[in-house]
Amino acid sequence: MKRILQFLLIPVSLTLLLAWNWNPSKGNMTLDQLYTYKADSIIALMTLDEKIGQLNLPASGDFTTGLASSSNIAEKIKAGSVGGLFNIKTAEKIRVVQKIAMEESRLKIPMIFGMDVIHGYETLFPIPIGISSIWDMELVEKSARIAAIEASADGINWTFSPMTDISRDPRWGRVSEGSGEDPYLGAQIAKAMVKGYQGDDLSLNNTIMACVKHFALYGAPEGGRDYNTVDMSRIRMYNEYFLPYQAAVDAGVGSVMTSFNEVEGIPASANRWLMTDVLRNQWGFDGFVVTDYTAINEMIDHGIGDLQKVSELSLKAGVDMDMVGEGFLITLKKSLEEGKITEKQIDDACRRILIAKYKLGLFDDPYRYADPERAKKEVFTAQNRKVAREIAAQSFVLLKNNNILPIQKKGTIALIGPLADNKENMAGTWSVAGRFEEAISLTEGLKKAVGGKANIIYAKGANVVADSLLESRVSIFGKPTYRDNRPAEVLIQEALDAAKDADVIVAALGESAEMTGEASSMSNIELPENQRDLLKALLKTGKPVVMVLFTGRPLALTWEEENVPTILNVWFAGSEAGDAIADVLFGDVNPSGKLSATFPQNVGQVPIYYNHKNTGRPLPEGQWFQKFRSNYLDVSNDPLYPFGFGLSYTNFKYGELKLSGNSLKGNQTLKASITLTNSGKYDGKEVVQLYIRDLVGSVTRPVKELKGFRKVLLKAGETKTISFDITPEDLKFYNSDLDFVWEPGEFEIMIGGNSRDVKVSKVDWKE
Incomplete structure (x- = not known):
């Protein structure tokens, strides 16, 4: 408090200079603690309107993705009513806009600039469902790394990617923007994308902040219709849908975007259980949360209140930044005056956004990402296009x-x-x-x-x-x-x-x-x-x-x-x-x-996915139809093309699956090995896939789950032995109490070239 009072006694410009760059002698203070200290120093100088302004994210007008638009943006920037802009393109334009914030606003706080850099910037890679079909995390990360280099050279420092929504319904249009139906594969891709975008140091000017979306469950709408209702049990959320989001958080993703759908009857942007209990308290997320496009305003049509009410609910849930709708900008001051929210809740949201700007190095150099000369050299280059062709x-x-x-x-x-x-x-x-x-x-x-x-x-x-x-x-x-x-x-x-x-x-x-x-x-x-x-x-x-x-x-x-x-x-x-x-x-x-997603025989099979559960009346393996079993009269239960499927110009022959033991105890490691032979006449790559089935559990378990994979290059006639190390960590799941556990018993270990065609062996794993 003494330090803050000292700040208030000197001119604002000098105060900000000290707040931005001063390094307090606080012993072994971590970088995050330092950024928090500096952010709080700035918050102490801000008016209520300026704090709320940091929570406002309008669209630039260059591109829009919905029906709303924002006007008079320049005047709002001058008034300190804009925390960032999105979908404005080119270093030149971004420098002009940033200059307004740095020279004409009172506190001269730099803005963050975001864009939908989904599968490349100007050099475009395959759409995400195509990227997920590569099953090579080095290439996935490389695609995001090139996208970050290009976008950051052109002024962008924040991307609304990766989308990690699991989807088992191909009617849903945004299945194209995700990584398919499997949580394990989706988690590996999420980690690779975050690493590609953010690198090891967000303050470098060739990295950008990632934003995992859409939290949560957006890929499971009823009828496959976009924005529609989602309804599922928590045990299903944790076991089948949450893993890719959590993997992105564990990888250090800087921001999270809310989804449009409701979860347990409460729209995601007002769902405190999602945004605070799960995201922050359970997973330890310390970045900031932004809504999707006008998601706060759309909660009015969901039927939970007027603009003031839904904005209040969103802030209290743990949302920090309002994309386009301006509900925060218009209503939070009134809600504070009426005692419906606290200034601490506004301060917390503002702090998280300021810390993100520190992490991006914007307080050191607000123009660090907007270099027209660098853009000329690093965007849409011949080398980048060569890599895009290979990927x-x-x-x-x-x-x-x-x-x-x-x-x-x-x-x-x-x-x-x-x-x-x-x-x-x-x-x-x-x-x-x-x-x-x-x-x-x-x-x-x-x-x-x-x-x-x-x-x-x-x-x-x-x-x-x-x-x-x-x-x-x-x-x-x-x-x-x-x-x-x-x-x-x-x-x-x-x-x-x-x-x-x-x-x-x-x-x-x-x-x-x-x-x-x-x-x-x-x-x-x-x-x-x-x-x-x-x-x-x-x-x-x-x-x-x-x-x-x-x-x-x-x-x-x-x-x-x-x-x-x-x-x-x-x-x-x-x-x-x-x-x-x-x-x-x-x-x-x-x-x-x-x-990375199952192809159905017809739309009537949808949703269809490989890691389903058995019923009490499963159809016997190899049969097409049996009365009083779980099947259709007019089509088999089989997919047209199973998850993990893909042919080659050569042929791959799998040998017998070998386990290092058939009975294990405690934290022992099981080695599962198989020989793979390229028996054709072309050199080729094969994705060797590991699946596990927990045969008996305290809750019902899927018929198989992907737990590992290797993409292997074999020359014509070559044979290699492919091995996987399996530990009890690979056997864990969320039980009915939502505890993440493994249970001793019998397990099937499966290895093959897709989820259908596998070699199988069993292991008995005791505590």
Whole structure:
């Protein structure tokens, strides 16, 4: 208090200089304690309005993701009513805005600048569900590292990524923005992404603060409809959904974003159990919490109060920053006057935001991230694009191959389909900073790859969808679909003419970029009917057909699996999509991607996921149907493509699973080993996957759970032994008391190339 009183006796500018840079002699004070001390020194100088202003995060106006907008931002910055801005792009613009805060506001507190850097900045990598199909954490981290370097060079110091929402429902559009259905895989990716963005030192000007989202359970809405109600037990939350969020917190993520949905009847942004009890008290999160876009205001429609009430509830729950809605800015002062909140609650939120700015080094140099010269050298570079091409090729999943791929660079190749010559859609959803016009289309990629050795003939063949109104709804954010209004029969005949003399047909089909993403839920997840009509016509030619599938979600491809000889799923691969796809089609890269989400036979099976539980009447293994068992009358329980599935141009043979012992006790380590042989003629990478089943528990347990994986490169004919060390930590789960425990008993250990095709052995593990 004495130190604060001393500050108040000298001019504000000098006081701030001391508060920002003064290092108190407090013994062995940690850096976090030092930042807290400095933040409190500034808070002591702030008016109530200025404190509340730090909690306000308006959109810049350059990009918006919702219906609300904020006006007069410059005047609010001068008044100290803005803590940061998001989705403003370029170092030059950010310097101008930061200058207003540093030269025209009373306290000259720097602003934080965020952006949706989801799967790359200007150099775009595959969409997140594609990144998750790589199963290589070094490459996942590398993609985030490059994104951070580019974004930070252009003024951005905060990203709203990674999205760690587990989803088992491909109808939900934002499944494209996550890492699939499995909590273990999702946790590994969350850790890698946070490390890639934040590095080891957030104060370095080539790192940015990550924001894990959406806390919590956003990926489990009823009916797969975005923003919809989520309802589940706490034991399911802890065992099946929370792990990736917690992994990001354990990795040191700097911020957390609330979700739009309700949890246990309370919207997440007002849910104190989530934001304080779980996030801060149980997991030890010490960063700041920001809402999603207008999430506080939207709680009015949820039905829990007017703007003042929902803003009060949000602050008391533990939310620190209000994105766009300005409920905090408008109502908190009145709520304080009425005794509904305390000034300490405002101070706590303000402190956490100021500490984040200290960690980012903004008090040392407010312009450290906005260097136009650095941006010219480090953004969208040839080297970054080269890495993006390599990573994209690793994300593709070969779903089927009747010895057509790889194709040769000779003869005539017919390239047919609405996504064959559309560079803008290669970016996929959530690519707000990307250079769509400079992406590589599949047509361009194939032509460059053959270098004149083969003849490439292109025809569109079909629109993305037959319904022009539907197509208009999925042609936004600068990614046109170039609709052709000629009759469908004319487009198909044009495609058949192009394919007449072809040696092979490459059919580029699937979804457009914005058919997945936010507010892009679909009730029908099959290939659009008009595209299937085109595909049927191409198959009738009798020529070999390769279906190159563009998608942001698992699709129901039963007809295609039964009728199309070869299917390569390429997701949306980013800036270098066309070149990367060509690399795989021609065999310069052997595909090694594995699915991170189950593909259903039809939408009626949804939700479908590998780590389900048994019922009391499970269908016997290998059977299609049995009366009075848990099954359907019209379709088997099996997925079309299981979690972890993906083929290669070579063949991998798994030997017998060997355990270091069949009976263990206490904290002993079990070694599970298997030999893997590349029995084909191509060098290739295989993802060896470890699953465990707890056969008897105090609560019911899944039929299997992923507990480890290795991505292994084997040369043709090579054999390697792959081993996993298993300890009781790998056996733990949350019981009915929500204690994280392991229980002695019998366990199945499984190793294989996907969740379905595994070798199995048992171990009895005693206390």
